[in-house]
Amino acid sequence: MIEFQQVGKSFHGQAVVDDFSLAIAPGEFVVLIGRSGSGKSTTLKMVNRLVEHDRGRILFAGQEIRAFQPEDLRRRMGYAIQSTGLFPHWTVERNIACVPELLKWPAARIRDRVTELLELLQLPPDVYRRRYPHELSGGQQQRVGVARALAADPDVLLMDEPFGALDPITREALQLEMRRIHRLSGKTIVLVTHDIEEALRLGSRVVLLDHGRIVQAGTPRQLLAEPASDLVRDFIGRADLGLRLLALDTVASRMRPGPIEPNNAPALRDTDSLREALSTLIARGTSQLPVADATGTLCGLLHLSDLVQPSA
Numbered sequence: 660m661i662e663f664q665q666v667g668k669s670f671h672g673q674a675v676v677d678d679f680s681l682a683i684a685p686g687e688f689v690v691l692i693g694r695s696g697s698g699k700s701t702t703l704k705m706v707n708r709l710v711e712h713d714r715g716r717i718l719f720a721g722q723e724i725r726a727f728q729p730e731d732l733r734r735r736m737g738y739a740i741q742s743t744g745l746f747p748h749w750t751v752e753r754n755i756a757c758v759p760e761l762l763k764w765p766a767a768r769i770r771d772r773v774t775e776l777l778e779l780l781q782l783p784p785d786v787y788r789r790r791y792p793h794e795l796s797g798g799q800q801q802r803v804g805v806a807r808a809l810a811a812d813p814d815v816l817l818m819d820e821p822f823g824a825l826d827p828i829t830r831e832a833l834q835l836e837m838r839r840i841h842r843l844s845g846k847t848i849v850l851v852t853h854d855i856e857e858a859l860r861l862g863s864r865v866v867l868l869d870h871g872r873i874v875q876a877g878t879p880r881q882l883l884a885e886p887a888s889d890l891v892r893d894f895i896g897r898a899d900l901g902l903r904l905l906a907l908d909t910v911a912s913r914m915r916p917g918p919i920e921p922n923n924a925p926a927l928r929d930t931d932s933l934r935e936a937l938s939t940l941i942a943r944g945t946s947q948l949p950v951a952d953a954t955g956t957l958c959g960l961l962h963l964s965d966l967v968q969p970s971a
């Protein structure tokens with residue numbers, strides 16, 4: 660879908676992205692992570708030609724992106740930028756409708772789409788569609804920015820720290836929503852963050868950048884279990900390695916299946932992460948708990964010792 664071949668970019672003679680090669684398949688959820696100034700935003704902006712690369716090639720749908728009109732690329736790729744970038748003199752509705760209007764969707768369809776997106780992002784449409792960006796909080800503006808990126812249902816979403824200004828609860832809700840959108844739509848998503856939790860939670864592949872170069876690109880599990888260098892270990896946080904590994908698996912993957920006699924103990928959910936399960940076991944002061952499936956039927960048992968098996 661998107662392929663970087665030895666891509667480089669310099670500002671004032673200084674390389675800020677260097678020898679960057681990465682092939683992103685359709686439907687992948689790639690997370691770019693790295694310290695401030697490591698070249699994440701520049702890498703993202705090169706994809707829709709907000710920044711032109713000066714070395715190497717970037718392919719989109721098999722063609723060098725220079726072969727596309729920048730406007731065409733931007734219509735085909737939703738983009739949520741770090742600073743929201745909403746047009747200050749346009750209402751929320753008009754901001755979100757920007758690309759559908761360029762694509763000349765009928766007015767009624769645009770209105771319905773705006774309503775749908777505002778609801779999705781938990782901004783009641785009646786209250787917010789007529790407001791101007793300065794009448795919104797930072798987190799609300801960010802959500803409008805995400806709605807705008809999603810508006811025309813593009814195949815590719817480029818998202819630069821889209822949840823940066825959100826409180827942990829809204830942030831987690833939106834992360835879940837992004838995962839759901841990704842699962843259901845099969846969109847190709849490239850998301851920038853400097854939050855390792857967010858990267859490990861969302862990415863099917865995580866790419867760690869340092870000084871414009873890739874330090875490691877791999878699945879969350881690969882980064883955790885086979886870090887390529889001390890920098891990766893430091894980034895992940897050595898202390899929490901075990902807990903982060905547990906966060907990648909669900910209770911269903913380790914439980915002992917079988918019918919369970921109902922008792923009064925509230926059950927774990929089979930879709931809970933093992934990290935949540937550990938927390939629950941500790942909080943309840945018990946070494947085992949029954950597991951329930953989506954219908955509430957008890958379907959197995961999870962024992963504390965099941966958490967220390969090496970992962971499959």
Ligand SMILES: Nc1ncnc2c1ncn2[C@@H]1O[C@H](COP(=O)(O)OP(=O)(O)OP(=O)(O)O)[C@@H](O)[C@H]1O
Nearest residue numbers: 670671675693694695696697698699700701702853
């Ligand atoms: N238009 C520009 N002109 C000159 N230098 C730039 C420009 N844009 C970015 N840079 C420099 O390029 C480097 C990489 O910037 P970039 O915005 O890609 O970093 P980042 O990884 O997104 O950082 P952050 O996490 O702080 O957003 C920085 O040193 C920055 O100062």
Ligand SMILES: [Mg+2]
Nearest residue numbers: 699700701741
């Ligand atoms: Mg940035």
